[in-house]
Amino acid sequence: MSTYYSELSVPKRYYGYIQKFWTLNNMQHPFYTSVKYALPNGYCTIVFIDGKGISLNIGDQLTELPAGIYLAGQMTRRIGITLSPYTRAVMAQVKPWLPALITNFPMNELVNNVLSLEHLNKKLYSRLLNVNECTQEVVAAELCKNLEIYLQENANTSLIQWAFNRLENSPAQKHRVANLALPSGYTQRRIEQKFKELVGPTAKEIQQILQFRKLIGELDPSQSRGYLSALAHRHGYYDQSHFIRSYQRIMNEVPSLFDHSGYILPISGHFGFIQSSQLADL
Template sequence: MDPIYNEYYVTGILTNFVKKLWILDNLSSRSPILQKGVPPNGCFTMAIVQGNGLHIRHKDQARHLPEGIYFCGQITKTLSLDILSSTKAAMIQLFPWTPACFGVSDAHLFTDKICSASELTYFKELNLDIMIGLNNEMVCNHLVKIFSPSFTTNAKVQIITKSTQLILGKRSDITVASLAKSMKCSERHLQKLFKNFIGISPKLFINIIQLREALDDVVYPNDKLTTVIQVALSNGYYDQPHFNNTFASFIGTTPKNFKEKEFYLTIKK
């Protein structure tokens, strides 16, 4: 794993809406870190960027993110990231249901997009800029302070929360039909809720979570999963071509040609 990358897992009440922080620390370097891939993971992200900033390339679009706070919707393809010299970025990985609990009901507008948090009604009153330059513990303390009073739920949010938790738990062993049945609603209603609160369809969300599980098996193989076909079948893919095509559509390369050092990936505990 790249020494510039590390993870910080939250505790206490913050575990209700934040999965972890992943930190890209290039503050002490005069050289940029170029062209690292960040695959989709099914989560939303708030980014605290300090210093010279980041360069992002995603879906044929390029953008510079100067120092500030940003909100990233669901990512459906791997994005390419440059970390400029004297830059640190702390990525707050929000659970899929978290934005819904803070009133975000138009998540489809942010799919595959990165916005300044100050532009969004949901966050601009939360004094987020104070987090720039804080250490991980202080960031988490501020998140508890601003998130806890704003955390709300209703029947729609409960469906989103339970359904995404079910997908994360069962991963490849679930379909949209079985999910709707578990939620006691129609598939059409579930599709609408996912568009509004997650930003993508339940099928695409399932596919992303399934792919990330398979990606972990590629990066951290065990004694039982030593071949690509074994990884494919164990993660619910019909065959190796099905797995190869899905992997390439999300990651941008095949499992055979995948190079771990070219990506920022979850650290296996």
């Protein structure tokens, strides 16, 4: 396994709120890491930074994050990540309905943005502050323990969870927001409003991100032009041009330039992965 990137699994009772833990580790090196890109995935991230800090390039905006604890909202563009010397970042990839349970901050203002957890939930921040320099296993365990009091579902978060899971798990040709309205009992407009308020992006934008991530796992720019068209159709795009427009909006480049080695990608795939190491049940 890479000493730079690693993953931890989540105790079963937190599956409904946390997807996984992952760590970027540059603690043993006196140099900055090269830029690696992370992709939008429909999830938010709680970030524990220990050391000299990290740099994020989101679109054209550069953000410097010193040591601390942060909440990264929904990302709709790829994110360039550089770790300073002697720095580690432990991250909890959390389900899109979790942030609304721990803060009243408008999530649409956190899209493509990162804020200190201190400004969003001072009580939770103060309880977690002392674990920042612990092992990644301790950081993960303490976060789970301190989230317990917030994990109370309500009608809003239940709707978001139901709708997100439908979009994530539906076949490519059927994962459309319009297909959610009738079985949910809400209008499509109401679903979009709830997503914008509680998640950040609209449900349609989340659907597009999930659709994009599923395709990226199979993207091979070395294949013929016909391959790209067939791949786009298989993942629910109308045609190759539709996919390329979506790709350029997120990546700011054309698909032929995609290189897996430049990206931080899950060890076993974005959806339904088996984590690389186990976090003991709490």
